[in-house]
Amino acid sequence: MADTANATTFLGEFEHSTDDKGRVIIPSDFRTGLGSKFIATRGPDRCVWLMPESFWNEILARLGSDFLHPAAGFLQRMFGSRTEVSFDAQFRLAVPKHLRDWAGITADETTSIIGQGPKIELWRRGAWLEQNSQTLSSSNMYDSFRQLAASVPAGE
Numbered sequence: 001m002a003d004t005a006n007a008t009t010f011l012g013e014f015e016h017s018t019d020d021k022g023r024v025i026i027p028s029d030f031r032t033g034l035g036s037k038f039i040a041t042r043g044p045d046r047c048v049w050l051m052p053e054s055f056w057n058e059i060l061a062r063l064g065s066d067f068l069h070p071a072a073g074f075l076q077r078m079f080g081s082r083t084e085v086s087f088d089a090q091f092r093l094a095v096p097k098h099l100r101d102w103a104g105i106t107a108d109e110t111t112s113i114i115g116q117g118p119k120i121e122l123w124r125r126g127a128w129l130e131q132n133s134q135t136l137s138s139s140n141m142y143d144s145f146r147q148l149a150a151s152v153p154a155g156e
Contacts, residue, residue, distance in 0.1 A: 008033035008052055010115030015125065020107045022100050023092040026050075027113060030120055031091060040099055042081040045131060048099045048122040055118045056082070095122065103127070 010030055018024045026034070030050075039056040043049035083096045095105060104124040105111055112128040114121040123131070 008055075009117055010120050011117075012115045014113040015110045016113060018095070018100075018105055018107050018109075018111045019092075022095045022097065022105070022107075023088070024095060024105075024111050024113070024122070025091055026087070026093050026120070028091070030113070030115065031087065034120070037084055037086045040083050040085045040093075040096060042077050042099065042102050043119075043121055046103050046124075046127055048095060048103045048105070050085075050093075050120040050122065051118060053084075 010033060012027070012029065014027045016025045016027075033052060034050060035052050037053065039049075039051050039053055041049050041051075041056075081098060081102070083099070085093060085096070087093055100106070103122060104127060105122060106124070110125040112121075112123040112125050114123065114128070
């Protein structure tokens with residue numbers, strides 16, 4: 001995890017088991033950046049997003065007042081499922097049931113914990129592997145890198 005200009009950046013991929021009460025240990029590198037209370041909500045592709053309250057407030061400030069936004073359906077799911085969460089004394093996160101159900105996270109399968117810049121994603125391991133097999137082919141990766149490189153102005 002890197003901290004630059006007051007913005008926390010979460011990087012890396014981890015795996016942890018989820019217990020029968022829906023609790024998963026979040027890696028220590030990520031816990032500091034999330035703070036003592038943070039936000040959990042639905043993400044696209046059937047994952048759970050975790051983010052510091054400050055990032056949630058930025059999203060809300062940008063999009064929350066635009067109730068006729070073209071992505072209103074997604075915003076409805078994201079805003080409607082928003083839950084403030086915190087860690088227990090053993091640094092476990094009790095993932096709310098409605099979010100576990102959304103992502104298919106159970107005690108039967110490992111949970112993938114993915115750093116994605118200003119947020120963290122929780123995935124059912126099988127869904128994460130399937131997502132990667134579809135999006136991480138060599139040609140897709142090269143094409144994506146070229147597009148990203150072209151969008152960054154020279155000298156930045």
